[in-house]
Amino acid sequence: MKSTRAKDSFKRGLVAVAAAFTLMAGTAIAAEPIKIGSFLSVTGGAAFLGDPEQKTLELYVEKINAGGGVLGRKLELVAYDSAGDAEKARTFVKRLIEQDKVDVIVGGSTTGETMAVVPLVEAAQVPFISLAGAVVIVEPVKKWVFKTPHTDRMACEKIFIDMQSRKLSKIALISGPGGFDKSMRGQCLGVAKKYGVDVIADETYGKGDTDMTAQLTKIKNTAGVQAVLNAGFGEGPAIVTKNYRQIGISVPLYQSHGVASKEFIKLAGAAAEGVRLPAAALLVAESLPASDPQRPVVVAYKKEYESRFKSEVSTFGGHAYDGLYLVVEAMKKAGGTDKAKVRDALEGVRGFMGTAGVFNMSAGDHMGLDLSAFRMLEVKGGDWTLVK
Amino acid sequence: MSAQFMQYLLTGLTVGAIYALVALGFSIIFNASHVINFAQGEFVMIGGMTTVTLTAAGLPYLLAIPLAIAAAALVGLALEKFAVEPARGASVITLIIITIGASIFLRGLAMVIWDKRFHALKPFTGDTPIAIGGATVLPQSLWVIGVTLAIVLALSWFFGRTLLGKAMLATSHNRLAAQLVGINVRMVLFLSFGLSAALGAVAGILIAPITTTSYDVGVMLGLKGFASAILGGLGSGVGAVVGGLVLGIAETMSAGYISSAYKDAIAFVIILAVLFFMPSGLFGKRGSERV
Numbered sequence: 001m002k003s004t005r006a007k008d009s010f011k012r013g014l015v016a017v018a019a020a021f022t023l024m025a026g027t028a029i030a031a032e033p034i035k036i037g038s039f040l041s042v043t044g045g046a047a048f049l050g051d052p053e054q055k056t057l058e059l060y061v062e063k064i065n066a067g068g069g070v071l072g073r074k075l076e077l078v079a080y081d082s083a084g085d086a087e088k089a090r091t092f093v094k095r096l097i098e099q100d101k102v103d104v105i106v107g108g109s110t111t112g113e114t115m116a117v118v119p120l121v122e123a124a125q126v127p128f129i130s131l132a133g134a135v136v137i138v139e140p141v142k143k144w145v146f147k148t149p150h151t152d153r154m155a156c157e158k159i160f161i162d163m164q165s166r167k168l169s170k171i172a173l174i175s176g177p178g179g180f181d182k183s184m185r186g187q188c189l190g191v192a193k194k195y196g197v198d199v200i201a202d203e204t205y206g207k208g209d210t211d212m213t214a215q216l217t218k219i220k221n222t223a224g225v226q227a228v229l230n231a232g233f234g235e236g237p238a239i240v241t242k243n244y245r246q247i248g249i250s251v252p253l254y255q256s257h258g259v260a261s262k263e264f265i266k267l268a269g270a271a272a273e274g275v276r277l278p279a280a281a282l283l284v285a286e287s288l289p290a291s292d293p294q295r296p297v298v299v300a301y302k303k304e305y306e307s308r309f310k311s312e313v314s315t316f317g318g319h320a321y322d323g324l325y326l327v328v329e330a331m332k333k334a335g336g337t338d339k340a341k342v343r344d345a346l347e348g349v350r351g352f353m354g355t356a357g358v359f360n361m362s363a364g365d366h367m368g369l370d371l372s373a374f375r376m377l378e379v380k381g382g383d384w385t386l387v388k
Numbered sequence: 389m390s391a392q393f394m395q396y397l398l399t400g401l402t403v404g405a406i407y408a409l410v411a412l413g414f415s416i417i418f419n420a421s422h423v424i425n426f427a428q429g430e431f432v433m434i435g436g437m438t439t440v441t442l443t444a445a446g447l448p449y450l451l452a453i454p455l456a457i458a459a460a461a462l463v464g465l466a467l468e469k470f471a472v473e474p475a476r477g478a479s480v481i482t483l484i485i486i487t488i489g490a491s492i493f494l495r496g497l498a499m500v501i502w503d504k505r506f507h508a509l510k511p512f513t514g515d516t517p518i519a520i521g522g523a524t525v526l527p528q529s530l531w532v533i534g535v536t537l538a539i540v541l542a543l544s545w546f547f548g549r550t551l552l553g554k555a556m557l558a559t560s561h562n563r564l565a566a567q568l569v570g571i572n573v574r575m576v577l578f579l580s581f582g583l584s585a586a587l588g589a590v591a592g593i594l595i596a597p598i599t600t601t602s603y604d605v606g607v608m609l610g611l612k613g614f615a616s617a618i619l620g621g622l623g624s625g626v627g628a629v630v631g632g633l634v635l636g637i638a639e640t641m642s643a644g645y646i647s648s649a650y651k652d653a654i655a656f657v658i659i660l661a662v663l664f665f666m667p668s669g670l671f672g673k674r675g676s677e678r679v
Contacts, residue, residue: 045604047504203648208608210406210599213399214643214651217392235506235600242598246517247395247524267508267600270515 033076034069034337036061036327037102039092039117040131041109044083045178045234048263049109052317053131054079055309057106060324063304070328071336078102084109086116093117097124103337106323108132109316112179118145127330127343129323131316133258134183138366146346146366148322148356149315150280150373152184152231153191155257158278158374159229160188160195162387168226168252172201172219174212174240176232180258184231201225205236212236213243220249227251233258238267245271252276257374261314265379276387278374280315282355283384297353318355326352326359391522396644397637398520402529402598404636405536409591410613411620411628412543413584419560419623420573420580423483427467427491428588429610433498434460435589436601440507449512457589463494464585468578476574491606498603509596532594539590540629547625556580560623619659621672630670635659 038057041050061077069075078100080092089108096102097120104127108114111134118137121128121144130137130147137147163171171192175185185202192199201222203215219225228251230240237259244253253275255264260279265272281288285298301321302313329352330345331337349368352359357373376387410428417425438459442452471486478486512531517524547553558566559576567573591609592601599605616635620627635655642654662670 043499043504051504203643205643205648206652208605208612210595210609211399211403211640214396214640215648217395218644218648221392235602238506238508239599242526246526248517263505267506269508 031073033074034071034331035076035078035100035102036324037093037096037100037105037126038077038079038107039082039089039096039105039113040079040107041084041113042081044085046084046110048234048261048314049131049316050081050084052305052314053107053109053320054081056305056317056320057324059304059308060321064324064328070331079107082107082109082113084113086112089113090116090120093120097121097126102126103339104327104331104342105129106131106320106327110179111137111183114145114147118142121145125339125343127327127339127346129326129346131319131323133180135187136183141364141366144343146326146361148326148354148359148367149319150257150278150356150369151187151367152180152256153187154369154371154374155184155278156188156191157195158371158376159254159256159276160192160197161371162276162278162376163197163227163254164195166227166252169196170198170200170224171227171229172203172222172225173199174203174205174215174219174228174230174232176205176234176236177207178233181232181236184256184258188229188231205232205240209236210239211243212240213247216240216243216247216249220247225251227254229254229256231256231258235267238264238272241268241275242271257315260377261316262312265382265384272379272382274379276376276378279377279384280318280356280373281375282313282315282318284375284377284386285313287386294353294355294357298355301355315355322354322356322359325354392644394521395523396640398523398525398529400637400640401633402525402532402636403640404616404633405532406591406595406609406632407612407616407635408629408632409536409539409587409594410609411616411632412539412625413587413591414614414617415620415623415625415628416556416580416584416587418617420556420577421472421483422480423472423487424614424622425581425584426484426487426610426614427494428584428613429606429608430491430494430498431460431464431585431588431606432592432595432609432613433601433603433606434463434494434585435592436509436596436605437498437502437507437592437603438589439593439596440509440601441502443509453593456593457586460589460592461582461586464581464583464588465578467585468581472581473574473578491610495604495606502603504603506600506602507596508600509593511597526598528594528597532598535590535594536629539587540625543625552579615656615659619662619669621666621669624669624671627669627671634670 040053042054061075065074082089106129108130111132114130114132128145133149135151135153175181201219205212230237237255255277257279281294282298285302288295305313330342333345334341347361349361357369359368361368377384378387413428438456439452511528513527547557555571556576559573616631617628620631638655638658639651643651
């Protein structure tokens, strides 16, 4: 906790120094920097989201500035650590809007934090690109709010389509305690009928639970289960996967995009073999066919991120990349940082290739991704492979 | 049906054994000082995370585990020396608040020293499930149950047969009287922190191959361990073990037979019911021997 505060004050210090320099330079610098505000869960339970997101934003703001900035103006990132806390998120967004006077906000690692600040950005009329997953962020459409990650409903649909192709129609659901888990469970239950999937068992586990064999035994003893779907993220799905193999359930196991990172395979070990999950193309960047239009974007991002931070790329960082470049794209199109014009430009984005897929925004769709953005992956030999 | 019951029972025993180890740590410090050490969960985390780091550096388990336990014990001793002892004259409540502060501090420190990711440890002896009466259990679960049993036996020998153990027991019964007969109660308090930190670390290492570990794994385990200690009766060694096992088994049974959504609620309802009829827990303060 202490370090975060130190980091914050250090950052504030930097901003102050930067401001001082700008003042000294006076009118010599005609163009003020474009201020991009951000609040991310860099620490706390959702740190695995916020950490790569922050790193990605810092990396690419630096890169864009090195290349001359946007419209001849430098970008300036003002980022706060909201630590997964909706209350903190509100405070920081207020500060971003009122004190920092940012031009646009890219942030919000979790759905809870995002939803908490929606009223603020709507009232202040600042374009806001959320990096959180749930459908509720863009449905119903909110004038100033956009988002870059796939929704949990799309993940459910992708999984159910795959199940259909394998002729699996009676499934069991096991989900965790977090907002993501609950939301995905609800969405899956909601669209299951549409794909002829029958959910015949519905189990949950709690925060910090160390063993899920009880729930899985119950599923194992439910007659007719043809597949199991685990909606969750964090360490829970890894434990579920291990327990699943331990008690010898033989039907296919599906995980969600919430655990779409190498870490999941590392944690679950050999038990992860054969697990399927929907994920962005980023995870299998190198094995995408050369003809895939998404390949250049994801390969470039992966290389850039991994060579800089010496750690495995995750889709979460990719969402931040998409958010930042959508903003840049919109500002270029709007020819400035006028908030209303940028918002309109964002809504008009068509065919923009990001790490998550092709974005086709419209007045009725503030995410703009379709199911083709998801690839069905299977763990084979300790790595992700594309399911044909 | 019986295979199902067996599965729930074995799972409950594994989970319960870990709760018991954490609960024992609570009881030992409570006996020496009447302080509830809320940093107990952090010792669990330090044990697991240190072992992860040491094995990643290439050390074999035989070396890494003792070192990790020693590291946690050192942290425990340091906590007593630099945070609890300077506040010697303060009230118990103040000391408890100090331990809460220490737990937040340790968690923050761990976040900086290590990272915010989850880490997995390799199981001690393979990953092949063993079938027992129609249920399956991981070899690591047997390690958890076996080591907990060994520790309980070792502790009862320690408190029943050694001078130091008897001194700790005497201090828990009557601090002033113990001091009068020449027991160094400050030393007892000092050592009790080291001992319960070591116990916590053992729990953290045993459970890491099953559940993975991370900088904040101690929060929930600490809470469950605390609940077990309360259920069994704070300060009672037998109580801590029984409390842990009851909580673990109650959790898995209710997840299996009733509803996984309410399993924590059911476990806590049991605790409330027990405390309603026996306010000092199952084994607390009834003239029985305290560890």
